[in-house]
Amino acid sequence: xxxxxxxxxxxxxxxxxxxxxxxxxxxxxxxxxxxxxxxxxxxxxxxxxxxxxxxxxxxxxxxxxxxxxxxxxxxxxxxxxxxxxxxxxxxxxxxxxxxxxxxxxxxxxxxxxxxxxxxxxxxxxxxxxxxxxxxxxxxxxxxxxxxxxxxxxxxxxxxxxxxxx
Amino acid sequence: xxxxxxxxxxxxxxxxxxxxxxxxxxxxxxxxxxxxxxxxxxxxxxxxxxxxxxxxxxxxxxxxxxxxxxxxxxxxxxxxxxxxxxxxxxxxxxxxxxxxxxxxxxxxxxxxxxxxxxxxxxxxxxxxxxxxxxxxxxxxxxxxxxxxxxxxxxxxxxxxxxxxxxxxxxxxxxxxxxxxxxxxxxxxxxxxxxxxxxxxxxxxxxxxxxxxxxxxxxxxxxxxxxxxxxxxxxxxxxxxxxxxxxxxxxxxxxxxxxxxxxxxxxxxxxxxxxxxxxxxxxxxxxxxxxxxxxxxxxxxxxxxxxxxxxxxxxxxxxxxxxxxxxxxxxxxxxxxxxxxxxxxxxxxxxxxxxxxxxxxxxxxxxxxxxxxxxxxxxxxxxxxxxxxxxxxxxxxxxxxxxxxxxxxxxxxxxxxxxxxxxxxxxxxxxxxxxxxxxxxxxxxxxxxxxxxxxxxxxxxxxxxxxxxxxxxxxxxxxxxxxxxxxxxxxxxxxxxxxxxxxxxxxxxxxxxxxxxxxxxxxxxxxxxxxxxxxxxxxxxxxxxxxxxxxxxxxxxxxxxxxxxxxxxxxxxxxxxxxxxxxxx
Numbered sequence: 001x002x003x004x005x006x007x008x009x010x011x012x013x014x015x016x017x018x019x020x021x022x023x024x025x026x027x028x029x030x031x032x033x034x035x036x037x038x039x040x041x042x043x044x045x046x047x048x049x050x051x052x053x054x055x056x057x058x059x060x061x062x063x064x065x066x067x068x069x070x071x072x073x074x075x076x077x078x079x080x081x082x083x084x085x086x087x088x089x090x091x092x093x094x095x096x097x098x099x100x101x102x103x104x105x106x107x108x109x110x111x112x113x114x115x116x117x118x119x120x121x122x123x124x125x126x127x128x129x130x131x132x133x134x135x136x137x138x139x140x141x142x143x144x145x146x147x148x149x150x151x152x153x154x155x156x157x158x159x160x161x162x163x164x165x
Numbered sequence: 166x167x168x169x170x171x172x173x174x175x176x177x178x179x180x181x182x183x184x185x186x187x188x189x190x191x192x193x194x195x196x197x198x199x200x201x202x203x204x205x206x207x208x209x210x211x212x213x214x215x216x217x218x219x220x221x222x223x224x225x226x227x228x229x230x231x232x233x234x235x236x237x238x239x240x241x242x243x244x245x246x247x248x249x250x251x252x253x254x255x256x257x258x259x260x261x262x263x264x265x266x267x268x269x270x271x272x273x274x275x276x277x278x279x280x281x282x283x284x285x286x287x288x289x290x291x292x293x294x295x296x297x298x299x300x301x302x303x304x305x306x307x308x309x310x311x312x313x314x315x316x317x318x319x320x321x322x323x324x325x326x327x328x329x330x331x332x333x334x335x336x337x338x339x340x341x342x343x344x345x346x347x348x349x350x351x352x353x354x355x356x357x358x359x360x361x362x363x364x365x366x367x368x369x370x371x372x373x374x375x376x377x378x379x380x381x382x383x384x385x386x387x388x389x390x391x392x393x394x395x396x397x398x399x400x401x402x403x404x405x406x407x408x409x410x411x412x413x414x415x416x417x418x419x420x421x422x423x424x425x426x427x428x429x430x431x432x433x434x435x436x437x438x439x440x441x442x443x444x445x446x447x448x449x450x451x452x453x454x455x456x457x458x459x460x461x462x463x464x465x466x467x468x469x470x471x472x473x474x475x476x477x478x479x480x481x482x483x484x485x486x487x488x489x490x491x492x493x494x495x496x497x498x499x500x501x502x503x504x505x506x507x508x509x510x511x512x513x514x515x516x517x518x519x520x521x522x523x524x525x526x527x528x529x530x531x532x533x534x535x536x537x538x539x540x541x542x543x544x545x546x547x548x549x550x551x552x553x554x555x556x557x558x559x560x561x562x563x564x565x566x567x568x569x570x571x572x573x574x575x576x577x578x579x580x581x582x583x584x585x586x587x588x589x590x591x592x593x594x595x596x597x598x599x600x601x602x603x604x605x606x607x608x609x610x611x612x613x614x615x616x617x618x619x620x621x622x623x624x625x626x627x628x629x630x631x632x633x634x635x636x637x638x639x640x641x642x643x644x645x646x647x648x649x650x651x652x653x654x655x656x657x658x659x660x661x662x663x664x665x666x667x668x669x670x671x672x673x674x675x676x677x678x679x680x681x682x683x684x685x686x687x688x689x690x691x692x693x694x695x696x697x698x699x700x701x702x703x704x705x706x707x708x709x710x711x712x713x714x715x716x717x718x719x720x721x722x723x724x725x726x727x728x729x730x731x732x733x734x735x736x737x738x739x740x741x742x743x744x745x746x747x748x749x
Contacts, residue, residue: 002343005350050350054749063333064749065357068349073340 003072004117006080010051019044020052024059034060038070038077047078083118083125085163087143092131094138099152103141104128106153110160124163174240188219188230188241193690197243200252200281202370203319204231206689208328214319215255216281219243227251253285261293263371264314270372275682277370278317300345305353307532308361308525309376313345316373321685322346322365329671331646332475334359346373349749358478358748360645362471362669363525363550363678376525376679379547380557386517386546387430393509394517395433396426397497397577400441401523401588401674402551404700408681409555410565414693415700420570425558426521427571436573437520438580440497441587441596443722444468445713447490447739448593449600450730452664456635461485463640463655463662466593468492470530471669471678473743475645480652481745486665489740491536491544493587494520494527497577498544499537499738504726508576513539520548523588523677526669536741550679579718582705589698590643590673591619591626594666598630598639600714605632613711620702622672622694625651627662639664644671675701 023040027033037060041052048071057064071077089095089104104126108114111124118125134140137149148159169184175192182191189199203214212229219230222240227248235241242248259278267273282290300313320337323346327333334357338347348357366374386394407418426434452464467473467488476483491499497520502513520527531545538544549557558565572578583599586592598616603609618628619639624647630637640662642648648667654660670677672694683693705711713719727735 002339053349057749063327063336064349065333065336069336069338072338 003077003079004114006047006049006118008081008118008120008122010049012045012051016044017055020055021059024056027060031060031062034062034067034070035074038067042077045081047081049079049081078116080116080118080125081122084123085125085143087124087126087141088129088132089115089126089141090130090132090134090139091128092135092138094135095131095140098138100139100141102153103139103151103156106156107141107160110157124160171235171237171239173235173238176242176244182235184235186235188221188228188233188235188239189217191235192219192230192241192243198686199230199243200284201231201685201689202277202281202317203321204689205321205324205368205685208368209319209321209324211320214259214317216252218248218251218255220245220248249285252281253287256282256285256287257289257292259317260287260290261295262297263317264312265290270315271375271378272369272372272682275684276372277684277686279371280684296342298343298345303347303353304377305355306359306361307355307377308363308528309354309366309374311346311354312373312375313347314373315371316346317371318344318346319370320346321368321370322374325364325368329644329646330360330362330364330475330669331649332358332360332362335365358746360471360474360478360669361526361529361678362645364670366525366678367676367680367682370685376550376552377528378553378556379528379549380553380560382547383519383549383557386519389517391515392517393432393511393515394430394519395435395501395505396431396519396521397435397437397440397494397501398422398426398521399437399494399523399527399588399674400585400592400701401677401680401697402437402521402554403585403704404588404675404697405523405551405677405680406555408683409551410558412566414683414691415696417700417704418565419704420572421565421568422554423573424568424571425563425565428563428568429557429561431519433574434571435497435501435577436580436584437493437497438584438587439577439716439718440493440500441468441584441593442581442713442716442719443496443500443739444490444493444587444593445583445596445600446719446723446730447496447735448488449597449604449713451488451490452597453601453605454731456637456663463665464488465664466666467741468587468593469526469667469669469674470494470524471526472645472648472667474526474529474746475648475669477743477746478748479649482656483652484743484745487743489736489742491739491741492527492530493584494522494530494548495544495741496739498531500577500722502539502542502544503738504722505576508725513542517546518544520545521551521554522548523551523674523680524548524670525550525678527679533741535744538738551681552679555681576718576721579710579716581713581716582708582711583713584716585701585705585708588674588701589620590622590668590671590694591641591666592673592701593668594619594639594641594664596713597664599712601632602630603712603714605635610712613706619666620698622692622698624671637664638662639666641666643668643673645669647671672698 212232217230218227220242304310403419407416506513527548531548583596675697
C-alpha cells in the first residue's frame with residue numbers, strides 16, 4: 001500500500017533536533033547506518049516527516065530521494081504522526097475472521113482517515129497491527145494501549161465518543 | 166591461446182572468451198545477442214528484469230546473463246524453448262501493467278519493449294489481466310514529462326541520475342506492486358533539484374520519459390506570416406541527426422540538415438557554431454581579464470545549462486566562478502534580436518528564434534528570461550531537441566537521405582572548427598586555448614595537436630599550458646558526478662585550476678539528453694560519446710577556418726555592432742547572471 005504523506009504541520013522541538021543531531025553525529029560518514037538513523041529519528045519524532053528526512057539526508061550526505069525510498073519501502077516507517085489517541089486495529093487471523101475489517105472501515109468513516117493517517121487536528125491516528133495475542137477477545141482494537149474486545153462496528157461510535165472531547 | 170581466457174560452450178559450440186566476462190558479454194563477442202532491458206553497461210547491472218535469462222548446464226534455474234560471469238567449462242544455452250518461454254512470459258507480465266498506446270507513443274519504433282515483443286512473437290498483449298495502477302503524467306518540469314504507466318521499473322533512469330550525474334532526484338518509491346519511479350515526497354520533477362540534463366530520457370527503454378514536444382509551436386510560427394522565423398543548430402546536432410535517418414553513428418550531415426531546415430520553411434538557417442565562436446571571443450577575454458587580476462578563478466564555462474542548473478542548486482558557492490557569458494544558444498538569440506533585427510529592419514518582437522539542440526536543459530535555459538537582450542522578449546522562442554527536429558522532418562515528408570546539401574545563411578553562417586568541437590567534452594577548452602594562445606603570444610598556432618590533451622572521453626582531464634610565461638592550469642569534466650569530483654577537489658584546496666570546462670552530459674553535447682535514442686543493445690557495446698566526437702573532430706580538421714577569432718562573421722558583428730569583445734554593449738547583450746536555487 002502506498003503510504004499517505006501527512007499534511008499536518010511539523011512541530012519538532014529543539015530538544016528533538018538535538019537528539020537527532022547526536023544520532024547523526026555518531027553515524028556520520030557511514031552511509032550503511034542510514035536505516036539505523038531513520039529508526040532512531042522515528043523513535044524521537046514518532047514519524048518521519050519531510051523536515052526530519054531532510055535533516056537525515058543532509059547529515060548523512062545521502063540524497064533525500066534515497067531516504068524517502070527507504071521510508072516508503074519498509075512498513076516500520078511512518079510518514080504520518082501519531083495522534084493524541086493512537087488507535088490500533090488487530091488484523092491477526094482470529095480478529096480478521098471475526099470482522100476486524102468492518103471495525104477499521106467504521107473508524108475510517110467516522111474519523112475521515114485511512115489506516116496510516118492522522119486526523120488534521122492531530123487527535124486520532126489509525127493503524128492496523130499484527131496479532132496482539134488477545135485472540136479470545138476477537139475482534140480487538142486498542143486506543144493508546146487500552147483494549148476493546150468483542151466489539152462490533154456498531155460499538156465503535158460509542159467508544160470513540162469517549163475520546164472526542 | 167588467450168591469456169586469462171576460459172573455455173566455454175554456447176549452444177553446443179566451443180569458444181574461448183576472456184575470464185571475468187559476463188555471459189552477455191561473452192555471447193556478444195561470438196555473435197550471439199542476448200536481449201536486455203534493465204542492463205546498462207557500468208551503470209545499471211542489477212539483473213532485475215529477467216529478460217536476459219539463459220540456461221547454464223548444472224544450474225538449478227535460469228540465470229541472468231547480464232550479471233552472471235562465465236567460468237571454465239561452462240555450458241550455456243541461449244535460445245532453448247525454456248529460455249524463450251521464460252522471456253516471453255516476462256514480456257507478457259510487463260505488458261499487463263503497461264499502457265499500451267503504441268500507435269501514438271513518442272517512442273514507437275525506438276521502444277526496446279516494443280522491439281522485444283515483436284522479436285519474441287507476443288501474440289496477445291493482454292495475456293495477463295489484473296490490477297493496473299493509474300498514475301498521473303508528471304509534466305511539472307520545463308523540459309520533459311514522465312508517464313509512469315509506461316514505466317517498466319528497469320531503473321535505468323535512476324541509475325544515470327545517481328551514478329553519472331550525482332543528482333539523484335529520482336528513485337523507486339513504495340514497494341511491491343505499488344513501486345513507482347518518483348521523487349521524494351512525490352514532488353513533481355519541476356519541484357525538485359533536477360538539472361534538466363535529460364540523461365534519463367535517453368536511458369529510458371520505453372516511452373515513460375520524453376522531452377516536452379515543442380514542434381507544434383515551431384510549425385505554428387513558421388505558418389504565421391507575421392513572424393520572421395530563424396533557426397540555429399548546435400555543433401553536436403550535425404553529428405547526431407543522421408542517426409535518425411539511418412546514417413552510421415558519427416556521420417556529419419550538416420548540408421542535408423541545412424537543406425531540410427530550409428525546406429521546412431525557416432526564413433534564416435544559421436549556425437550556432439558562429440555563436441560558439443562569439444562565445445570564445447567573450448569568454449577568452451573574460452578569462453584573460455580574470456587571470457590578469459587573479460579574481461574569481463578558476464573561471465568555469467557556462468555553455469551547458471544542465472551544469473549551470475546543477476551549480477545553482479548544489480554548488481552556489483561557485484556561482485562567482487561561472488563565466489558570465491551566455492551559452493552559444495543564448496548568444497545567438499541575443500544577437501538575432503538586436504544586431505540582426507537592426508540589420509534586417511525587422512521589429513525584434515516579430516523575430517521568432519528556434520534553436521535545435523542536442524539538449525533538454527536548453528528548453529529550461531530558453532525560459533530564463535531574466536537577462537534577455539531585449540527587455541520583455543525571450544532570447545529564444547523555442548528550443549527543440551535533435552529528436553524533435555527529426556520528427557518535424559518526417560512529418561513534412563522530407564526524404565532526408567535524398568535531398569542535396571545546402572549552406573547556412575549569412576550573416577551567421579560562417580563558423581570555425583573551434584565552434585564545431587564545442588559539441589565534445591574538452592572542445593570549449595581547446596577552442597578557448599586556440600584563441601587565447603594567439604591573443605596572448607601574438608604567434609600563429611600551427612600545431613593543432615598542442616591542446617589535444619583535453620580531448621577524449623575520460624570524465625576528468627587535466628593539463629597545464631604555458632601562455633607567454635604564465636602557467637595556466639586547466640581541467641575538463643563531463644558528467645556531473647565528475648564535475649562534483651573536480652569541484653570538491655577545488656573546494657578542499659587539493660587542486661588549483663585557472664580554467665575549468667564542465668559539461669553536464671558524459672562526453673559533452675554529443676551524448677546530450679536531446680540526441681537520438683541509442684538502444685541499450687547498441688550503447689552497451691559501443692562508446693557513443695567517442696564515435697560521435699570523432700565525427701566532430703574530423704569536421705574540425707576539414708574546415709579551412711579553425712580559430713574563433715578569425716571568423717569573418719564574428720569580426721563583422723564586432724565591427725558593426727559590439728565594438729570589441731567585453732565591451733559595455735557586449736556585456737549588456739551577451740552576458741548574464743545566475744541565481745542560487747534550493748536543493749530541497
